[in-house]
Amino acid sequence: MRSNEGRLTDSAVQPSSESTSGLLQELVAHLRENRTQLREDWARRITESRLLTAMTREEIFAEATAVYDNYVTVLETGSVEALEAYARDLSERIIPRGVEVHELLGIVLLLRDVLARSLFVKYQSKLPLLSRVLDVYEPAANGIATTVAVGFVQERERIIRQQQEAIRELSTPVLQVRERLLILPIIGVIDPQRARQITEQLLRGIRANRAKVVVIDITGVPTVDSTVANHMVQTVDASRLMGATVIVTGLSSEIAQTLVTIGVDLSRMRTVGDLQGGIEEAERLLGYKVIREETGEEPEEEPEATI
Amino acid sequence: MLVPILKQGDFLIATIQSALTDDDLLRLRDDLAEQVGRYRSRGVIVDVTVLDVMDSFAARTLRALAHMVGLRGARTVIVGIQPEVAFAMVQLGLTLGDVETALDLEEGLELLHKRTKRSASRGR
Numbered sequence: 001m002r003s004n005e006g007r008l009t010d011s012a013v014q015p016s017s018e019s020t021s022g023l024l025q026e027l028v029a030h031l032r033e034n035r036t037q038l039r040e041d042w043a044r045r046i047t048e049s050r051l052l053t054a055m056t057r058e059e060i061f062a063e064a065t066a067v068y069d070n071y072v073t074v075l076e077t078g079s080v081e082a083l084e085a086y087a088r089d090l091s092e093r094i095i096p097r098g099v100e101v102h103e104l105l106g107i108v109l110l111l112r113d114v115l116a117r118s119l120f121v122k123y124q125s126k127l128p129l130l131s132r133v134l135d136v137y138e139p140a141a142n143g144i145a146t147t148v149a150v151g152f153v154q155e156r157e158r159i160i161r162q163q164q165e166a167i168r169e170l171s172t173p174v175l176q177v178r179e180r181l182l183i184l185p186i187i188g189v190i191d192p193q194r195a196r197q198i199t200e201q202l203l204r205g206i207r208a209n210r211a212k213v214v215v216i217d218i219t220g221v222p223t224v225d226s227t228v229a230n231h232m233v234q235t236v237d238a239s240r241l242m243g244a245t246v247i248v249t250g251l252s253s254e255i256a257q258t259l260v261t262i263g264v265d266l267s268r269m270r271t272v273g274d275l276q277g278g279i280e281e282a283e284r285l286l287g288y289k290v291i292r293e294e295t296g297e298e299p300e301e302e303p304e305a306t307i
Numbered sequence: 308m309l310v311p312i313l314k315q316g317d318f319l320i321a322t323i324q325s326a327l328t329d330d331d332l333l334r335l336r337d338d339l340a341e342q343v344g345r346y347r348s349r350g351v352i353v354d355v356t357v358l359d360v361m362d363s364f365a366a367r368t369l370r371a372l373a374h375m376v377g378l379r380g381a382r383t384v385i386v387g388i389q390p391e392v393a394f395a396m397v398q399l400g401l402t403l404g405d406v407e408t409a410l411d412l413e414e415g416l417e418l419l420h421k422r423t424k425r426s427a428s429r430g431r
Binding site: 235 | 389392411
Protein backbone atom coordinates (compact mmCIF):
# COMPACT_ATOMS: atom_id res chain seq x y z
CA MET A 1 0.00 0.00 0.00
CA ARG A 2 2.65 2.45 1.06
CA SER A 3 5.00 1.66 -1.77
CA ASN A 4 2.08 1.83 -4.14
CA GLU A 5 1.14 5.31 -2.92
CA GLY A 6 4.75 6.38 -3.22
CA ARG A 7 4.85 5.30 -6.83
CA LEU A 8 1.62 7.18 -7.54
CA THR A 9 2.93 10.38 -6.01
CA ASP A 10 6.11 10.14 -8.06
CA SER A 11 4.25 9.80 -11.31
CA ALA A 12 1.66 12.45 -10.39
CA VAL A 13 2.59 14.65 -13.36
CA GLN A 14 1.69 12.03 -15.95
CA PRO A 15 -1.04 9.76 -14.61
CA SER A 16 -1.40 6.57 -16.61
CA SER A 17 -4.74 4.89 -17.00
CA GLU A 18 -3.53 2.06 -14.85
CA SER A 19 -2.82 4.33 -11.90
CA THR A 20 -6.22 6.01 -12.41
CA SER A 21 -8.03 2.72 -12.07
CA GLY A 22 -5.81 1.93 -9.11
CA LEU A 23 -6.88 5.18 -7.47
CA LEU A 24 -10.49 4.42 -8.21
CA GLN A 25 -10.16 1.03 -6.53
CA GLU A 26 -8.67 2.69 -3.51
CA LEU A 27 -11.45 5.25 -3.48
CA VAL A 28 -14.15 2.59 -3.69
CA ALA A 29 -12.49 0.57 -0.93
CA HIS A 30 -12.47 3.68 1.25
CA LEU A 31 -16.14 4.37 0.61
CA ARG A 32 -17.08 0.74 1.32
CA GLU A 33 -15.08 0.74 4.55
CA ASN A 34 -16.75 3.88 5.88
CA ARG A 35 -20.19 3.09 4.50
CA THR A 36 -22.06 3.25 7.80
CA GLN A 37 -20.44 6.48 8.94
CA LEU A 38 -20.77 8.35 5.62
CA ARG A 39 -24.31 7.22 5.03
CA GLU A 40 -25.39 8.51 8.41
CA ASP A 41 -23.60 11.80 7.82
CA TRP A 42 -25.44 12.15 4.57
CA ALA A 43 -28.88 11.29 5.96
CA ARG A 44 -28.29 13.74 8.80
CA ARG A 45 -27.36 16.51 6.38
CA ILE A 46 -30.44 15.80 4.27
CA THR A 47 -32.63 16.25 7.32
CA GLU A 48 -30.72 19.35 8.38
CA SER A 49 -31.18 20.96 4.97
CA ARG A 50 -34.91 20.26 5.19
CA LEU A 51 -34.90 18.34 1.95
CA LEU A 52 -37.35 15.53 1.20
CA THR A 53 -39.79 16.82 3.81
CA ALA A 54 -42.48 14.69 2.22
CA MET A 55 -40.69 11.53 3.38
CA THR A 56 -40.13 10.06 6.85
CA ARG A 57 -36.68 9.72 8.40
CA GLU A 58 -36.74 5.94 7.92
CA GLU A 59 -37.65 6.25 4.27
CA ILE A 60 -34.90 8.78 3.70
CA PHE A 61 -32.41 6.45 5.36
CA ALA A 62 -33.55 3.48 3.27
CA GLU A 63 -33.32 5.45 0.03
CA ALA A 64 -30.01 6.94 1.14
CA THR A 65 -28.60 3.45 1.59
CA ALA A 66 -29.73 2.38 -1.84
CA VAL A 67 -28.41 5.55 -3.50
CA TYR A 68 -25.12 5.25 -1.64
CA ASP A 69 -24.56 1.66 -2.75
CA ASN A 70 -25.48 2.51 -6.31
CA TYR A 71 -23.15 5.47 -6.18
CA VAL A 72 -20.21 3.34 -5.10
CA THR A 73 -21.03 0.70 -7.72
CA VAL A 74 -21.03 3.30 -10.45
CA LEU A 75 -17.71 4.70 -9.24
CA GLU A 76 -16.29 1.20 -9.29
CA THR A 77 -17.61 -0.06 -12.62
CA GLY A 78 -18.09 3.20 -14.49
CA SER A 79 -21.36 1.82 -15.90
CA VAL A 80 -24.37 4.06 -15.33
CA GLU A 81 -27.00 1.67 -16.66
CA ALA A 82 -27.93 0.23 -13.27
CA LEU A 83 -28.04 3.74 -11.85
CA GLU A 84 -30.28 4.94 -14.68
CA ALA A 85 -32.72 2.14 -13.96
CA TYR A 86 -32.60 2.91 -10.26
CA ALA A 87 -33.09 6.66 -10.88
CA ARG A 88 -36.18 5.92 -12.98
CA ASP A 89 -37.53 3.61 -10.35
CA LEU A 90 -36.81 6.11 -7.57
CA SER A 91 -38.42 8.95 -9.54
CA GLU A 92 -41.49 6.84 -10.15
CA ARG A 93 -41.85 6.34 -6.40
CA ILE A 94 -41.12 9.86 -5.19
CA ILE A 95 -42.69 12.08 -7.88
CA PRO A 96 -46.28 11.28 -6.82
CA ARG A 97 -45.27 12.31 -3.29
CA GLY A 98 -44.41 15.82 -4.43
CA VAL A 99 -40.61 15.67 -4.40
CA GLU A 100 -39.20 18.50 -6.49
CA VAL A 101 -36.20 18.60 -8.82
CA HIS A 102 -34.21 20.88 -6.50
CA GLU A 103 -34.66 18.41 -3.63
CA LEU A 104 -33.40 15.44 -5.59
CA LEU A 105 -30.53 17.42 -7.03
CA GLY A 106 -29.84 18.75 -3.54
CA ILE A 107 -29.46 15.35 -1.95
CA VAL A 108 -27.23 14.01 -4.72
CA LEU A 109 -24.97 17.05 -4.44
CA LEU A 110 -24.94 16.64 -0.65
CA LEU A 111 -23.72 13.09 -1.06
CA ARG A 112 -21.01 14.31 -3.37
CA ASP A 113 -19.93 16.85 -0.78
CA VAL A 114 -20.01 14.37 2.11
CA LEU A 115 -17.84 11.94 0.19
CA ALA A 116 -15.46 14.67 -0.97
CA ARG A 117 -15.01 15.82 2.59
CA SER A 118 -14.19 12.34 3.78
CA LEU A 119 -11.57 12.23 1.05
CA PHE A 120 -10.11 15.53 2.28
CA VAL A 121 -9.84 14.10 5.76
CA LYS A 122 -8.22 10.89 4.56
CA TYR A 123 -5.65 12.52 2.31
CA GLN A 124 -5.08 15.80 4.12
CA SER A 125 -1.42 15.03 4.74
CA LYS A 126 -0.73 14.08 1.13
CA LEU A 127 -1.90 17.00 -0.98
CA PRO A 128 -0.64 15.87 -4.43
CA LEU A 129 -2.32 12.53 -3.96
CA LEU A 130 -5.54 14.24 -2.85
CA SER A 131 -5.60 16.28 -6.01
CA ARG A 132 -5.12 13.08 -8.07
CA VAL A 133 -7.90 11.37 -6.16
CA LEU A 134 -10.20 14.31 -6.76
CA ASP A 135 -9.30 14.25 -10.45
CA VAL A 136 -10.66 10.73 -10.55
CA TYR A 137 -13.56 11.30 -8.22
CA GLU A 138 -15.05 14.53 -9.53
CA PRO A 139 -15.95 13.57 -13.12
CA ALA A 140 -17.49 10.33 -11.91
CA ALA A 141 -19.48 12.10 -9.18
CA ASN A 142 -20.72 14.79 -11.58
CA GLY A 143 -21.70 12.13 -14.08
CA ILE A 144 -23.77 10.42 -11.42
CA ALA A 145 -25.49 13.66 -10.41
CA THR A 146 -26.36 14.33 -14.05
CA THR A 147 -27.69 10.83 -14.57
CA VAL A 148 -29.96 11.00 -11.56
CA ALA A 149 -31.25 14.48 -12.42
CA VAL A 150 -31.88 13.55 -16.06
CA GLY A 151 -33.66 10.37 -14.98
CA PHE A 152 -35.89 12.39 -12.68
CA VAL A 153 -36.75 15.01 -15.29
CA GLN A 154 -37.39 12.35 -17.94
CA GLU A 155 -39.74 10.55 -15.61
CA ARG A 156 -41.60 13.77 -14.94
CA GLU A 157 -41.88 14.50 -18.64
CA ARG A 158 -43.19 10.99 -19.23
CA ILE A 159 -45.90 11.55 -16.63
CA ILE A 160 -46.80 14.91 -18.15
CA ARG A 161 -47.07 13.38 -21.62
CA GLN A 162 -49.24 10.59 -20.25
CA GLN A 163 -51.55 13.09 -18.59
CA GLN A 164 -51.75 15.21 -21.73
CA GLU A 165 -52.83 12.12 -23.64
CA ALA A 166 -55.45 11.36 -21.02
CA ILE A 167 -56.78 14.92 -21.09
CA ARG A 168 -56.96 14.85 -24.88
CA GLU A 169 -58.86 11.60 -24.88
CA LEU A 170 -61.29 12.91 -22.30
CA SER A 171 -61.81 16.31 -23.74
CA THR A 172 -63.49 15.64 -27.06
CA PRO A 173 -66.52 13.42 -26.70
CA VAL A 174 -68.77 13.04 -29.74
CA LEU A 175 -72.28 12.46 -28.46
CA GLN A 176 -75.46 11.49 -30.21
CA VAL A 177 -78.50 13.34 -28.83
CA ARG A 178 -81.03 12.33 -31.48
CA GLU A 179 -81.04 10.00 -34.41
CA ARG A 180 -78.72 11.64 -36.96
CA LEU A 181 -77.75 14.47 -34.60
CA LEU A 182 -74.36 14.69 -32.90
CA ILE A 183 -73.10 17.24 -30.44
CA LEU A 184 -69.45 17.97 -29.85
CA PRO A 185 -68.82 20.10 -26.78
CA ILE A 186 -65.28 21.47 -26.84
CA ILE A 187 -63.79 22.60 -23.53
CA GLY A 188 -60.40 24.17 -22.99
CA VAL A 189 -57.70 25.60 -25.20
CA ILE A 190 -57.48 24.24 -28.73
CA ASP A 191 -53.98 23.83 -30.13
CA PRO A 192 -53.39 22.74 -33.72
CA GLN A 193 -52.78 19.14 -32.68
CA ARG A 194 -56.01 18.99 -30.70
CA ALA A 195 -57.93 20.71 -33.48
CA ARG A 196 -56.75 18.00 -35.85
CA GLN A 197 -57.77 15.30 -33.42
CA ILE A 198 -61.21 16.85 -32.94
CA THR A 199 -61.74 16.89 -36.70
CA GLU A 200 -60.72 13.26 -37.05
CA GLN A 201 -63.00 12.16 -34.21
CA LEU A 202 -65.89 14.15 -35.61
CA LEU A 203 -65.53 12.75 -39.13
CA ARG A 204 -65.34 9.22 -37.78
CA GLY A 205 -68.36 9.94 -35.59
CA ILE A 206 -70.33 11.18 -38.57
CA ARG A 207 -69.71 7.93 -40.41
CA ALA A 208 -70.31 5.70 -37.38
CA ASN A 209 -73.56 7.39 -36.31
CA ARG A 210 -74.74 8.28 -39.82
CA ALA A 211 -75.12 11.86 -38.67
CA LYS A 212 -76.72 14.55 -40.80
CA VAL A 213 -76.34 17.47 -38.44
CA VAL A 214 -73.53 18.21 -35.99
CA VAL A 215 -73.63 20.90 -33.31
CA ILE A 216 -70.17 22.03 -32.18
CA ASP A 217 -70.38 23.94 -28.93
CA ILE A 218 -67.38 26.11 -28.09
CA THR A 219 -68.75 27.81 -24.98
CA GLY A 220 -65.84 26.32 -23.02
CA VAL A 221 -63.14 27.60 -25.36
CA PRO A 222 -61.48 30.72 -23.93
CA THR A 223 -59.63 31.96 -27.01
CA VAL A 224 -59.33 31.20 -30.68
CA ASP A 225 -56.49 32.20 -32.99
CA SER A 226 -56.44 32.28 -36.76
CA THR A 227 -54.96 28.78 -37.07
CA VAL A 228 -57.71 27.28 -34.96
CA ALA A 229 -60.40 29.34 -36.68
CA ASN A 230 -59.21 28.15 -40.07
CA HIS A 231 -59.15 24.62 -38.77
CA MET A 232 -62.76 25.00 -37.69
CA VAL A 233 -63.68 26.15 -41.17
CA GLN A 234 -61.88 23.10 -42.55
CA THR A 235 -63.80 20.87 -40.18
CA VAL A 236 -67.06 22.37 -41.39
CA ASP A 237 -66.04 21.85 -45.03
CA ALA A 238 -64.91 18.27 -44.42
CA SER A 239 -68.17 17.45 -42.62
CA ARG A 240 -70.09 18.91 -45.52
CA LEU A 241 -68.20 16.66 -47.94
CA MET A 242 -69.55 13.76 -45.92
CA GLY A 243 -73.05 15.12 -46.23
CA ALA A 244 -73.40 16.56 -42.73
CA THR A 245 -74.35 20.11 -41.78
CA VAL A 246 -72.36 21.74 -38.98
CA ILE A 247 -73.79 24.30 -36.59
CA VAL A 248 -71.34 26.16 -34.34
CA THR A 249 -72.71 27.49 -31.08
CA GLY A 250 -71.47 29.37 -28.05
CA LEU A 251 -69.12 31.86 -29.70
CA SER A 252 -68.29 34.31 -26.94
CA SER A 253 -68.22 38.00 -27.77
CA GLU A 254 -64.41 37.98 -27.36
CA ILE A 255 -64.03 35.18 -29.86
CA ALA A 256 -66.47 36.83 -32.24
CA GLN A 257 -64.41 40.02 -32.02
CA THR A 258 -61.16 38.14 -32.60
CA LEU A 259 -62.55 36.34 -35.62
CA VAL A 260 -63.80 39.57 -37.17
CA THR A 261 -60.53 41.35 -36.42
CA ILE A 262 -58.30 38.69 -37.95
CA GLY A 263 -60.67 38.39 -40.86
CA VAL A 264 -61.48 34.69 -40.92
CA ASP A 265 -64.03 33.86 -43.59
CA LEU A 266 -66.89 32.35 -41.64
CA SER A 267 -69.53 32.73 -44.30
CA ARG A 268 -69.69 28.99 -44.80
CA MET A 269 -70.23 28.41 -41.12
CA ARG A 270 -73.71 28.29 -39.62
CA THR A 271 -73.64 29.81 -36.15
CA VAL A 272 -76.27 29.99 -33.43
CA GLY A 273 -75.97 31.81 -30.11
CA ASP A 274 -76.08 28.99 -27.59
CA LEU A 275 -76.24 25.23 -27.42
CA GLN A 276 -80.00 25.20 -26.88
CA GLY A 277 -80.56 27.32 -29.95
CA GLY A 278 -78.18 25.09 -31.90
CA ILE A 279 -80.02 21.93 -30.96
CA GLU A 280 -83.36 23.54 -31.82
CA GLU A 281 -82.02 24.60 -35.19
CA ALA A 282 -80.66 21.10 -35.78
CA GLU A 283 -84.00 19.55 -34.89
CA ARG A 284 -85.69 21.88 -37.33
CA LEU A 285 -83.25 20.82 -40.07
CA LEU A 286 -83.93 17.16 -39.29
CA GLY A 287 -87.68 17.72 -39.18
CA TYR A 288 -88.11 17.02 -35.48
CA LYS A 289 -90.73 18.91 -33.53
CA VAL A 290 -90.66 18.92 -29.74
CA ILE A 291 -94.17 19.32 -28.36
CA ARG A 292 -94.82 19.91 -24.72
CA GLU A 293 -97.49 17.50 -23.56
CA GLU A 294 -100.51 19.19 -21.98
CA THR A 295 -102.23 17.10 -19.33
CA GLY A 296 -104.17 19.92 -17.69
CA GLU A 297 -103.70 18.57 -14.17
CA GLU A 298 -100.04 18.69 -13.30
CA PRO A 299 -98.29 20.58 -16.06
CA GLU A 300 -95.12 21.16 -13.97
CA GLU A 301 -94.16 17.51 -13.82
CA GLU A 302 -94.71 16.60 -17.41
CA PRO A 303 -92.04 18.39 -19.45
CA GLU A 304 -89.31 16.03 -18.22
CA ALA A 305 -91.14 13.07 -19.64
CA THR A 306 -91.66 14.61 -23.04
CA ILE A 307 -88.11 15.68 -23.72
CA MET B 308 -61.81 0.96 -65.86
CA LEU B 309 -65.35 1.65 -66.97
CA VAL B 310 -67.78 2.95 -64.38
CA PRO B 311 -71.16 1.19 -64.63
CA ILE B 312 -74.14 3.55 -64.73
CA LEU B 313 -77.38 2.06 -63.45
CA LYS B 314 -80.80 3.49 -64.06
CA GLN B 315 -82.96 3.43 -60.97
CA GLY B 316 -86.35 4.99 -61.63
CA ASP B 317 -85.85 8.67 -62.22
CA PHE B 318 -82.23 8.57 -61.13
CA LEU B 319 -78.90 7.40 -62.47
CA ILE B 320 -76.42 5.76 -60.13
CA ALA B 321 -72.72 5.59 -60.98
CA THR B 322 -70.73 3.54 -58.51
CA ILE B 323 -66.97 3.87 -58.87
CA GLN B 324 -65.41 0.40 -58.47
CA SER B 325 -61.71 1.15 -58.27
CA ALA B 326 -59.22 3.98 -58.59
CA LEU B 327 -59.82 5.88 -61.83
CA THR B 328 -57.46 7.43 -64.32
CA ASP B 329 -58.08 10.96 -65.53
CA ASP B 330 -59.47 9.60 -68.80
CA ASP B 331 -61.89 7.32 -66.95
CA LEU B 332 -63.15 10.32 -65.01
CA LEU B 333 -63.69 12.40 -68.14
CA ARG B 334 -65.50 9.48 -69.74
CA LEU B 335 -67.73 9.11 -66.66
CA ARG B 336 -68.54 12.82 -66.86
CA ASP B 337 -69.46 12.65 -70.55
CA ASP B 338 -71.41 9.38 -70.23
CA LEU B 339 -73.50 10.72 -67.37
CA ALA B 340 -74.23 14.02 -69.09
CA GLU B 341 -75.28 12.10 -72.19
CA GLN B 342 -77.45 9.52 -70.39
CA VAL B 343 -79.26 12.12 -68.28
CA GLY B 344 -80.79 13.37 -71.49
CA ARG B 345 -81.42 9.93 -72.95
CA TYR B 346 -83.29 8.58 -69.92
CA ARG B 347 -84.84 11.91 -68.94
CA SER B 348 -83.36 11.43 -65.45
CA ARG B 349 -84.01 13.92 -62.68
CA GLY B 350 -81.04 13.11 -60.52
CA VAL B 351 -77.55 11.58 -60.58
CA ILE B 352 -75.66 9.90 -57.77
CA VAL B 353 -71.90 9.36 -57.95
CA ASP B 354 -70.70 6.91 -55.30
CA VAL B 355 -67.02 7.44 -54.45
CA THR B 356 -66.89 5.15 -51.39
CA VAL B 357 -63.94 3.11 -52.69
CA LEU B 358 -61.76 6.12 -53.52
CA ASP B 359 -59.06 6.62 -50.92
CA VAL B 360 -57.61 9.70 -52.62
CA MET B 361 -59.28 12.60 -54.32
CA ASP B 362 -56.90 14.83 -56.24
CA SER B 363 -57.56 18.27 -57.67
CA PHE B 364 -58.38 16.85 -61.10
CA ALA B 365 -60.99 14.49 -59.65
CA ALA B 366 -62.54 17.28 -57.59
CA ARG B 367 -62.63 19.60 -60.60
CA THR B 368 -64.11 16.91 -62.84
CA LEU B 369 -66.83 16.11 -60.30
CA ARG B 370 -67.67 19.81 -60.08
CA ALA B 371 -67.83 20.05 -63.86
CA LEU B 372 -69.94 16.90 -63.98
CA ALA B 373 -72.45 18.39 -61.56
CA HIS B 374 -72.66 21.61 -63.59
CA MET B 375 -73.11 19.77 -66.88
CA VAL B 376 -75.78 17.52 -65.41
CA GLY B 377 -77.41 20.60 -63.91
CA LEU B 378 -77.54 22.31 -67.30
CA ARG B 379 -79.22 19.19 -68.65
CA GLY B 380 -81.89 19.55 -65.97
CA ALA B 381 -80.92 17.07 -63.27
CA ARG B 382 -79.37 17.25 -59.80
CA THR B 383 -76.11 15.61 -58.73
CA VAL B 384 -75.22 14.18 -55.34
CA ILE B 385 -71.73 12.88 -54.50
CA VAL B 386 -71.92 10.16 -51.86
CA GLY B 387 -69.50 8.11 -49.77
CA ILE B 388 -66.56 10.46 -49.25
CA GLN B 389 -64.54 8.83 -46.47
CA PRO B 390 -63.43 10.78 -43.38
CA GLU B 391 -59.74 10.60 -44.32
CA VAL B 392 -60.48 11.73 -47.86
CA ALA B 393 -62.64 14.60 -46.65
CA PHE B 394 -59.95 15.76 -44.24
CA ALA B 395 -57.22 15.50 -46.87
CA MET B 396 -59.35 17.44 -49.35
CA VAL B 397 -59.93 20.40 -47.07
CA GLN B 398 -56.27 20.42 -46.10
CA LEU B 399 -55.31 20.60 -49.76
CA GLY B 400 -57.93 23.29 -50.27
CA LEU B 401 -60.04 21.16 -52.61
CA THR B 402 -63.75 21.79 -52.52
CA LEU B 403 -66.73 20.57 -54.43
CA GLY B 404 -68.19 24.08 -54.55
CA ASP B 405 -71.95 23.99 -54.29
CA VAL B 406 -72.24 20.33 -55.31
CA GLU B 407 -74.41 18.43 -52.84
CA THR B 408 -72.95 15.57 -50.83
CA ALA B 409 -74.40 12.78 -48.72
CA LEU B 410 -73.04 10.12 -46.43
CA ASP B 411 -73.88 7.08 -48.55
CA LEU B 412 -76.11 5.81 -51.35
CA GLU B 413 -79.17 5.55 -49.14
CA GLU B 414 -78.84 9.12 -47.91
CA GLY B 415 -78.15 10.32 -51.42
CA LEU B 416 -81.32 8.73 -52.77
CA GLU B 417 -83.35 10.22 -49.94
CA LEU B 418 -81.86 13.65 -50.63
CA LEU B 419 -82.63 13.39 -54.33
CA HIS B 420 -86.22 12.28 -53.65
CA LYS B 421 -86.69 15.27 -51.37
CA ARG B 422 -85.11 17.74 -53.81
CA THR B 423 -86.91 16.54 -56.92
CA LYS B 424 -90.27 16.40 -55.14
CA ARG B 425 -89.81 19.99 -54.04
CA SER B 426 -88.86 21.26 -57.48
CA ALA B 427 -91.76 19.30 -59.02
CA SER B 428 -94.29 20.87 -56.69
CA ARG B 429 -92.74 24.28 -57.32
CA GLY B 430 -93.12 23.70 -61.05
CA ARG B 431 -96.84 23.12 -60.80
